[in-house]
Amino acid sequence: MIQELKNSYGHLFEATLLEEISRVGTFKEIPEGFKMIEIGQYVKSMPLLISGAIKILRDDSDGDELLLYFLEKGDTCAMTLSCCLGETKSQIRAIAETDTKLIMVPIEKMETWTATYKSWRNFVFESYHTRLMEMLETIDSIAFLKMDERLLKYLKDKSKVNDSSIIHSTHQEIAYELHTSRVVISRLLKNLENQGKIELHRNSIHIKSL
Amino acid sequence: MIQELKNSYGHLFEATLLEEISRVGTFKEIPEGFKMIEIGQYVKSMPLLISGAIKILRDDSDGDELLLYFLEKGDTCAMTLSCCLGETKSQIRAIAETDTKLIMVPIEKMETWTATYKSWRNFVFESYHTRLMEMLETIDSIAFLKMDERLLKYLKDKSKVNDSSIIHSTHQEIAYELHTSRVVISRLLKNLENQGKIELHRNSIHIKSL
DNA sequence: TTCATACAGTAACAATAGTTACATAAGTAA
DNA sequence: TTACTTATGTAACTATTGTTACTGTATGAA
Numbered sequence: 001m002i003q004e005l006k007n008s009y010g011h012l013f014e015a016t017l018l019e020e021i022s023r024v025g026t027f028k029e030i031p032e033g034f035k036m037i038e039i040g041q042y043v044k045s046m047p048l049l050i051s052g053a054i055k056i057l058r059d060d061s062d063g064d065e066l067l068l069y070f071l072e073k074g075d076t077c078a079m080t081l082s083c084c085l086g087e088t089k090s091q092i093r094a095i096a097e098t099d100t101k102l103i104m105v106p107i108e109k110m111e112t113w114t115a116t117y118k119s120w121r122n123f124v125f126e127s128y129h130t131r132l133m134e135m136l137e138t139i140d141s142i143a144f145l146k147m148d149e150r151l152l153k154y155l156k157d158k159s160k161v162n163d164s165s166i167i168h169s170t171h172q173e174i175a176y177e178l179h180t181s182r183v184v185i186s187r188l189l190k191n192l193e194n195q196g197k198i199e200l201h202r203n204s205i206h207i208k209s210l
Numbered sequence: 211m212i213q214e215l216k217n218s219y220g221h222l223f224e225a226t227l228l229e230e231i232s233r234v235g236t237f238k239e240i241p242e243g244f245k246m247i248e249i250g251q252y253v254k255s256m257p258l259l260i261s262g263a264i265k266i267l268r269d270d271s272d273g274d275e276l277l278l279y280f281l282e283k284g285d286t287c288a289m290t291l292s293c294c295l296g297e298t299k300s301q302i303r304a305i306a307e308t309d310t311k312l313i314m315v316p317i318e319k320m321e322t323w324t325a326t327y328k329s330w331r332n333f334v335f336e337s338y339h340t341r342l343m344e345m346l347e348t349i350d351s352i353a354f355l356k357m358d359e360r361l362l363k364y365l366k367d368k369s370k371v372n373d374s375s376i377i378h379s380t381h382q383e384i385a386y387e388l389h390t391s392r393v394v395i396s397r398l399l400k401n402l403e404n405q406g407k408i409e410l411h412r413n414s415i416h417i418k419s420l
Numbered sequence: 421t422t423c424a425t426a427c428a429g430t431a432a433c434a435a436t437a438g439t440t441a442c443a444t445a446a447g448t449a450a
Numbered sequence: 451t452t453a454c455t456t457a458t459g460t461a462a463c464t465a466t467t468g469t470t471a472c473t474g475t476a477t478g479a480a
């Protein structure tokens with residue numbers, strides 16, 4: 001574990017902290033599609049991503065869903081941090097977008113590390129910062145963009161985090177994450193195909209140029 | 211200043227920290243409508259709100275605007291924190307919603323206080339937490355609610371932060387903050403009036419029951 | 421008072437998004 | 451193979467939101 005930790009976080013944390021993390025943390029491999037956190041659940045440890053990607057979703061009480069953002073290598077979940085510290089229930093759902101490797105750190109360490117390690121403080125604040133910025137970007141998308149532009153952005157992001165020009169999703173799945181209906185997505189995807197930007201197949205979308 | 215500080219933050223911070231804040235901070239009174247932060251601006255001090263309210267807005271490059279949330283007594287601006295630490299430009303606009311009293315603390319203190327004072331750390335994390343939650347609520351509104359429901363929520367919030375059942379806004383101002391057009395707001399407000407929930411006047415809206 | 425301006429009401433229409441309904445195709449299990 | 455399920459395509463329609471255009475009215479300045 002210490003090696004994988006060093007590869008991803010070696011430039012961020014001092015040696016003693018890396019040492020501590022590898023002592024109290026647990027290394028985990030999560031398969032694609034695994035539901036990591038559900039809304040309403042209490043969270044007791046925070047993830048440090050080594051590789052892979054996690055998608056963070058918002059649900060409302062009526063079963064409506066919305067993709068908020070993706071976590072990638074070097075990220076942690078500020079929402080988890082936030083919930084842990086406040087000891088409140090999770091307000092979001094987290095699902096492994098790809099096979100993912102990460103280190104889980106028990107939340108009790110937060111307090112002392114924040115007091116002790118400057119690098120940890122910076123990391124935590126940096127996480128909050130990037131997360132707030134991601135949230136702003138999400139708000140920009142849903143407030144200022146039309147559905148066809150949001151879909152385009154979605155395809156780009158999805159392609160990026162999966163590091164592939166082929167997206168393995170059904171229209172229905174995309175519709176859920178953008179909080180619209182399957183028919184709308186099919187319609188807009190067909191437009192993109194007619195524009196020569198993508199190719200549609202069953203269960204997958206081949207991105208040609210966006 | 212020390213007295214106003216104690217009233218609002220006495221239960222949060224230990225005596226030595228209160229002492230420090232009153233030594234390095236500057237007390238300010240801001241008139242309603244004053245533009246406190248503009249997008250793209252660098253921020254060098256963080257506000258601790260004593261009284262009043264500040265509205266935080268998001269603008270995109272096309273001049274589109276959207277109200278994100280209000281800051282009130284006991285709040286600080288996590289977005290400011292975030293920008294200060296990252297030394298990045300502000301991504302938001304801040305305007306005094308009412309006459310406001312606050313203490314400005316130079317950002318250089320952040321680092322040492324976070325290391326030194328547990329109460330300060332808690333305050334900062336708590337701020338991030340509430341701000342993330344506010345952002346989620348904003349996302350819920352624009353993603354899951356229709357315009358009439360958003361307007362209703364807007365009127366409630368506005369009434370609350372101004373502590374008044376009379377809202378002094380034009381339809382155009384409301385339209386900007388909800389990122390829609392004046393005609394749409396006029397239409398929906400007229401509906402609410404017909405339902406007996408509000409009374410419309412020039413430059414003001416009297417809330418009867420929401 | 422007169423003029424100019426800002427504010428609000430409303431109709432008519434356009435654009436976007438959501439819904440319903442049904443057809444067809446591709447995969448899967450028996 | 452057949453039967454069944456899941457995914458997609460598409461038309462027709464509705465609902466919501468946004469736009470344009472024009473009205474009258476309140477308010478304040480000249």
